[in-house]
Amino acid sequence: MIVITGATGNVGRPLVQALAAAGAEVRAVSRAAEAADFPAGVEYRRADLLRTEELTPTLTGAHTVFLLTSGDFLGAGGDLAEVVKSVRSAGGRRVVLLSSQGVGTGNHPADAEAAVRDSGLDWTILRPGNFASNALQWAESVRAERTVTAPFADIALPVIDPVDIAAVAAAALLDDSHDSTIYELTGPEPVSPRQQAAALAAALGEPIRFTELSRAQATERMAQFMPGPVVESTLDILGSPAPALQQVSPDVEKVLGRAPHTFAEWAVRNSAAFQ
Numbered sequence: 623m624i625v626i627t628g629a630t631g632n633v634g635r636p637l638v639q640a641l642a643a644a645g646a647e648v649r650a651v652s653r654a655a656e657a658a659d660f661p662a663g664v665e666y667r668r669a670d671l672l673r674t675e676e677l678t679p680t681l682t683g684a685h686t687v688f689l690l691t692s693g694d695f696l697g698a699g700g701d702l703a704e705v706v707k708s709v710r711s712a713g714g715r716r717v718v719l720l721s722s723q724g725v726g727t728g729n730h731p732a733d734a735e736a737a738v739r740d741s742g743l744d745w746t747i748l749r750p751g752n753f754a755s756n757a758l759q760w761a762e763s764v765r766a767e768r769t770v771t772a773p774f775a776d777i778a779l780p781v782i783d784p785v786d787i788a789a790v791a792a793a794a795l796l797d798d799s800h801d802s803t804i805y806e807l808t809g810p811e812p813v814s815p816r817q818q819a820a821a822l823a824a825a826l827g828e829p830i831r832f833t834e835l836s837r838a839q840a841t842e843r844m845a846q847f848m849p850g851p852v853v854e855s856t857l858d859i860l861g862s863p864a865p866a867l868q869q870v871s872p873d874v875e876k877v878l879g880r881a882p883h884t885f886a887e888w889a890v891r892n893s894a895a896f897q
Contacts, residue, residue: 623647623648623649623683623684623685623686624641624646624647624648624649624684624685624686624687624688624795624796625648625649625651625680625681625684625686625687625688625714626638626641626648626649626650626651626688627651627652627669627671627687627688627689627690628651628652628688628690628692628720629650629651629652629655629659629660629666630650630652630654630655630659631652631690631692632753632755632784633690633720633784633787633788633791634650634652634688634690634788635659635788636784636785636788636789637688637788637791637792638650638660638661638664639661639788640788640789640792641792641795641796642660642661642663642664643661644792644796646795646796647665648664648665649664649665649666649667649680649683649684650664650665650666650667651666651667651668651669651680652666652668652669653668653669653670654668655667655668667680671691671695671700671705672695672700674704674705674707674708677705677708677709677712678708678711678712679712680712681708681709681711681712681713681714682712682713683712683713684709684712684713684714685713685714685715685716686714686715686716686717686718686795687709687714687716687717687718688717688718688720688791688795689702689705689706689709689717689718689719689720689738690720691705691720691734701737702733702734702737702738703733703737703741705737706737706738706741706743709741709743710741710742710743714743715743715744716743716744716745716746716795716798716801717738717741717743717744717745717746718745718746718747718748718791718794718795718800719734719735719738719745719746719747719748720748720750720787720791721734721735721747721748721749722749722750723749723750723751723806723807723808723867724855724859724867725749726749726804726806726866727859727864727866727867729855729858729859729864729867730855735747744798744801744802745801745802746794746800746801746802746803746804746805747803747804747805748787748790748791748794748804748805748807749804749805749806749807750782750787750807750808751779751780751781751782751806751807751808751809751867752779752781752782752859752860753781753782753784753787754781754782754783754784754809754883754885754888754889755783755784755888755892756781757818757822757885757888757889758892758895760772760819760822760896761895761896764822764826764830764896765896765897767831768828768829768830768831769830769831769832769833770815770818770819770822770830770831770832770833771832771833771834771835772815772819772832772834772835772840773815773834773835773836773837773839773840773857773860773861774814774815774834774860774861775814775815775816775832775834776814776815776816777814777815777860777861777863778812778813778814778817778868779812779813779814779859779860779863779867779868780808780809780810780811780812780813780868780869780870780871781808781809781813781818781885782807782808782809782874782882783809783882783883783885783887783888785883785888786807786809786874786878786882786883787807789874789877789878790805790807790873790874790877790878793877793878794877800877805871805873805874805877806871806873807871807873807874807882808869808870808871808873808874808882809870809882809883809884809885810870810881810882810883810884811870811884812868812870813884813885815832816832817885818885818889819832821885821886821889822889822893822896824886824889825886825889825890825893825896826893826896826897837857837861840857841853841854841857844856844857
């Protein structure tokens with residue numbers, strides 16, 4: 623049995639689908655899980671990682687667990703070490719953690735990775751860079767005004783398609799040869815916010831106007847849905863990225879045997895959200 627936390631998110635949903643297609647026994651866990659969210663045959667449970675008393679029965683019978691900690695979890699003071707204890711109490715033996723590329727550069731705390739690495743469980747850690755799906759924050763303004771607003775217009779990062787993160791996670795969950803490995807996950811090329819807007823315009827077949835935000839304006843907007851420290855560390859990465867964050871990693875291709883998807887491919891596949 624493989625348990626997937628965050629199963630209705632940008633990574634969790636395609637991960638559950640990939641595992642189900644591979645014939646794995648999957649239990650999908652989310653705070654608002656519904657049967658319609660998942661393929662036939664996938665067991666689902668509602669649970670909140672902040673409520674560790676709910677986790678042991680949710681995790682019982684699982685050999686391997688995919689752990690994803692959301693911004694809400696971190697903002698509410700969630701402790702992944704307690705979640706890992708629940709995994710062990712329920713009899714789990716392997717964990718695949720969705721971390722962040724910023725941990726490797728010191729932009730994000732390493733507490734979650736330490737909790738997994740020191741747990742006594744077998745582990746694999748995935749460190750994705752900036753998600754292509756973050757562009758969905760522009761969907762409303764693109765639909766209404768054909769406008770994208772973002773800070774740091776021409777600073778390019780190799781954004782990663784969540785489908786590629788899910789595919790690497792599925793490989794790690796299904797094959798213990800990935801144990802004790804940290805994978806840095808990026809897209810195939812750096813792409814700036816201005817270039818992302820152009821890719822969305824091409825996917826829609828209509829022009830999109832780009833407007834650059836100041837850091838202060840971006841902080842004000844992001845603080846509405848992200849904890850303050852996360853906002854600042856995220857803007858540090860976007861505005862003054864370490865050289866390592868701008869480099870393309872070979873790890874997606876190493877694991878999957880194919881190149882990661884481009885942002886333009888993501889834009890075409892998700893164009894309906896912007897129409």
